[in-house]
Amino acid sequence: MKITATLISLAAAAGIVAAGKFEPSEARPDVDIVEGAFIIEYEDGFNHAKANSFFNSRKVNYKLRGEFNQFNGVSIDVRSSHKGEDLAKIPGVKRVWPVERYQLPKQNLSKEDPASPHLTGSHKMTGVDYVQKTFKYTGKGIKVGVIDSGVDYTHPALGGCFGRGCRVRYGIIGADARKVKAPQPFVGVAPEVTFGAYRIFSCAGRGSNDNIMMAMELAFNQGMNIINMSLGSGSAFRSTPIAVLSDRLTARGMSVVASAGNDGSDGVWSVSNAGLGDLSTSVASFDNIAQAYFYLSYAGKEYPYAFSSSWGKDINLPASATIVPVLDKDGTLSDGCLPESYAGTNVTGKVVLVLGDTTRCKSGGRGAAGKAAGAAGMIVQSVPFGLNNLGGNPDFPMAAIENEAGNQILAAARKNPASQIKWSTKKKSFRLEGGGTPSDFSSWGFDGELRLKPDVAGPGGNILSTYPVKLGSYAIESGTSMSSPYVAGAHALLFNAHKKILRGQDARQILKNTATPGKFFNSKEIAPVAKQGAGLINIKNAINVKTLFSPDKIELLDSVHFAGKSVEVKIKNVGKRTATYTLSHEAAQSAISYRGGNTFPLGDPILAKDQATVKFSQDKVTVRAGQTAKVKIQFKEPKSGKAEEFPFYSGYIVATPNGKDSVPVRIPYGGIKGDISKVPIQDTDFGTPVLLVQNSKTGQSGPIPDGHKINWAVEQPYIYSRLGSHTPSLSIRLFETATSKQIGYINTQAGRDLGAVGRNRNLNPNTGKPAFSSYAWRNGDVFETLTSATPFKVPAGNYSVALVAQRKLTKGDSPKDFETFVLAKISY
DSSP states (O other): OBOOHHHHHHHHHHOOOOTTSBOOOOOBTTEEEEEEEEEEEEOTTOOHHHHHHHHHHTTOOEEEEEEETTTTEEEEEEOSSOOHHHHHTSTTEEEEEEEEEEEOOOOOEEOSOOOOGGGGTHHHHHTHHHHHHHHOOOOTTOEEEEEESOOOTTOGGGTSOBSTTSSEEEOOTTOBOSSSOOSSOOBOSSTTOEEEEEEOSOTTSEEEHHHHHHHHHHHHHTTOSEEEEOOOOSOOOTTSHHHHHHHHHHHTTOEEEEEOOSOGGGOSSOOOGGGOSSSSEEEEEEEOSEEEEOEEEETTEEEEEEEOTTTOSOOOOOTTSOEEEOBOTTSSBOOOOSGGGGTTOOOTTSEEEEEOOOSSOOHHHHHHHHHHTTOSEEEEEOSSSSOOOOOOBTTBOEEEEOHHHHHHHHHHHHHOTTOOEEEOSSOEEEEOTTTTSBOTTSOOOOOTTOOOOOOEEEEEESEEEEOOGGGTSEEEEOSHHHHHHHHHHHHHHHHHHHTSOOOHHHHHHHHHHTOBOOBOTTOSSBOOHHHHTTOBOOHHHHHHOOEEEESSOEEEEOSTTOOOSSEEEEEEEOSSSOEEEEEEEEEBOEEEOOOTTOSSOOSSOEEEOOOOEEEESOSEEEEOTTOEEEEEEEEEOOSSSOGGGOOEEEEEEEEEESSTTOOOEEEEEEEESSOGGGSOOBOOTTSOSEEEEEETTTOOEEEOOTTEEOOTTTEEEEEEEOBSSOEEEEEEEEEETTTOOEEEEEEETTBSEEEEEOOOOSBOTTTSSBOOEEEEEEEEEEESSTTOSSOBOOOSSEEEEEEEEEOTTOOSOSGGGEEEEEEEEEEO
16 A cells, blocks of 8 residues: 555546535544435525426436425435436536435433432533523423424323424424423423424434434424434535535524534544534534432441442342452552452452453453352442443342442451441432533534534433423433424523524524533543533623624634634624623644554643633723624734644633623634644555455455456455545546556446545444445446446556545645555456
């Protein structure tokens, strides 16, 4: 595998980008491409009937799947041999996308009892409790469209019926369980909104992007003021049809709110595609502040615990099963993974305390070692904090405890080894480590164009929610699928306060201006903007604010395209009195995902203090009521941080008005130090990208040796790729080996031009193994250009197969704008 400068030069000269034409789908393990199905966008003002005549004149045999008006286009099933590239050449067609089919993600449900009043503590985090109590805002008169897996309208907390006079009227933001049988009397964010329920997933959990778009347009046509989409898939560019339609609807007065994704363990570039529109709102997650748990009492203190999923019930060991810490030779708590960890310590019939470090073993192996040593049960100290999820063993009780709880129990056991442990039979609420901080699972930004996504955050970790009646009516769930509807509900309260429906981008600005930036657990520094956007929404401040601070984000890009030399911000005083504003700068932590030459982002970015410096044209400004002031800001990149590690630096510009009860407003900013075009696109740590061939007779597959002549009758070549970051355009090309002359584009199941492609996930959700994209070379087809009507037969000779990816923020007209890998040399 090597990079060839000559091929790069020729690739640049040939051009990769086919702007305004066919935009193929990236191959991802959680997305299927529906064969022969396409979404087509027409040119602005182009007539649908005229388009139909053009299709007929080119003998395109198709069946209509759906028709769009705000988007001005259609989705179709093509029954003739026409491909996406062919459709893109029809007059009046602006863009063509394949129809994608998504799989509904598995629910992250807690087995915990939801009957705790503190489980609605998320309202205290956001000021919703204050707004509901003080102003009696309930979302009444506001219509919210829920585009998801459906709503159980028989649920008593959702009104119990469907249609005229019911809360679910069209086709959970606003559940109301104060007057119905529920585990506790609780109320959603906006308990009197009217719902439109638009189900786009089948019973098997499958749904397509054109179905989502049809639901979005139907919601618009039926007068929904807000759309919530607790869905999305992987990372992408804003050129997806859902993002395009989101912006069209927002420009026409709607608010489109979507989940940022739950791929927090994948590191940067992971924010989900549903909220990538310029005007839509991408929502990250914060953990709820409290939860109900079984608990153990030891040395006069109570500690919450989470039993292992294999054990599946509360723990009830006798008081004689006292705690015995398992220690390493240096006196620190051992991970308890090895049999020798217990040598010399009598643990028979006791509960052992061990460290939950997963470097050497997981909970199953740790539990087996403890049981073999004679222990009656095991307590595992979570690392680094919170309550870890333990798999464990079905015949051995194991409990995870918080990190600080482990420290306190260890100290108490050393002081009095005879102290007895008591296990509760009921649950109670505890404020947890990590409560009120950004959720680990919440996806990291930025997007592929260095735009600041996500936009804002809402409570999404450990949230009490309605659930289908047949499945128990209520459940505790976690995910940005929880935080997104929470923020949608906050929109409804904001509309109540303003006594009118705000434009989507205006509502987003207010919520971002007044959000509260959060910190990671036990950190004194503000968490990166790439993790939390503007921060956790504060609806109390959003309703009381008297200032608009714009723009709602400042994107500084990278060192080469640095956009911070002169930035203008506007402060509009929407109050009734003159106000004097003090401007300041709050730096956030930076996030480093490339260290030591890795070609795939670190799953857990390294947090550092690489901070920009900020200079204001004036530190204070006085603005009369109804007037707007402009202030110039100069940014300078962080002095610390290595350009080759591409630190994501960020922070907030703050305007604080004078007055006792005045609400400060913020604008998040962010950038990347270094030349973004040098960020590795292809991950080479697994030996990819590579061209493999599979033999249908033997079933064997392997890399193609140099000079191999492919037997197309029994051999199928596949290109395997693992993208660590986005590329604006990806293609697989064939070159003449001797002259480096480009012969054409290899045709795959995703087309000849793979288009703009987001990064791969770290792990395939179906297998738990590293995720790759696979492109099958169809029948040896090669197209001379991206617009050629038919493939041609390659003459006998020696050729090189190359994977060509355009680097981010480049024009694609220079050799340095591409990352090119020669995959194999073959013969015809």
